[in-house]
Amino acid sequence: MSMNTSMFTKRDVESGGAGGGARPLYPTMLESPQLRWSFIRKVYIILTLQLLLTIAVAAVVVFVRPIAHFFVSSTPGLALYILLIFIPFITLCPLYYYHQKHPLNYFLLLIFTVTLAFAVGLTCAFTSGKIILESVILTTVVVFSLTIYTFWAARRGHDFNFLGPFLFGALLVLLVFALIQILFPLGKLSLMIYGCLASIIFCGYIIYDTDNLIKRFSYDEYIWASVSLYLDVINLFLSLLTVFRAAD
Template sequence: MGKHRDVEAGGMACPYMIESPQLRWAFIRKVYVIVSMQLLATIAVASTVYLVPDIRRFFLARTPAALAAFVLIIVAPIIVMIPMMCLRNRHPINLILLALFTICMSFSVGLGCLSSKGGVIIEAALLTFVVVLSLTIYTFWAAKRGHDFSFLGPFLFAACLILMLYGLIQMLLPMGKVGTTVYGCISALVFSGFIIYDTDNLIKRHTYDEYVTAAIALYLDIINIFMAILTALRE
């Protein structure tokens, strides 16, 4: 009976939300505040990497030091993510590791933007904003009517594996601009699906102490959509 009970909160009735709607909405707001702060930090750091001439010249020079720094920046988010996920429910160390992870990802985003023109970056950012906002509104609207998107999990996991294999093939056997554009478009579609899936989990499934896990999922979805759109537009 509780499973099918409607819960009203701020105009939202979701049959899956059986706990206090006030607590659930507080949790959702907390996650979106964290994600917003992550995105602001990413914009600040990535803009610095892109706009400061000395930093830009250092990485574009492709010297051994620049290549070593590039590899370190790419690997750093993975290294930080391991203890962050292990300690994700321990406050305040989880927030400290989350901030460090965000900074590492921000540098990676900045490096990913170096080979793109400013107009293309702005266009990709605007398209990302529209896509994320539209899919978020749609997911809340669907949740209000009792729709469930948990079935997307296995399909999205399989799609990620395919993208990884495709990306590996692209590195070993480059297929030119067409292949890169196709990869960017497909990646954008896959991570758009993740926005729906992770927002659905935020509304219905994450417990109150999983705010770091929920924030990481949404943040990475948004970053991956941006980078996928940027890749497609750049080509």
């Protein structure tokens, strides 16, 4: 954080954190509300650009049929598909380490977003348009609703930091469940249960990460904050897609 920002924040704290009369985001807020709102806007702008890029890349994969067929009908394509699945997770390591180093952080974020979008597009390529539309609509409604709720709850003094350990434990259970499902397919009912559990878990993560955005992420962590929310939204969409495909 720059010296000017640090001095500005210190003056706001010494003056009671009022930030020039702006209303605090939560009752115990000491920092400047203007600085925090500026940070929040920056994160949501980055998140919006990530989602728009994801939609664009996924749409190309879905509508240009030879791309999807290449990945599923040939050995090199299948190997590349597996590589594309792992690249986003591999990119997370240097992205976490360099998330404050500009412009490398944006370059790594671009690689992370495009490769993950490609994997999402391949998942949607063999799914009916009706199911994709239903998943997109429900994801949009849920994300907006939970975001508004979290801001409302934070302003009234609620804190969701306690969700962290529970969500992490639930995510581990979900990963083991997915591994079992891959090794020993248990049918559509099991797939639907998995999708429903995953949807609930990532709804919890949206609340948890939004609460961190309001209270705990530092101003230099805008990349990591956007990545966290982006993963929550994408995973919620894929979970709902799983539920609708199992129910179809």
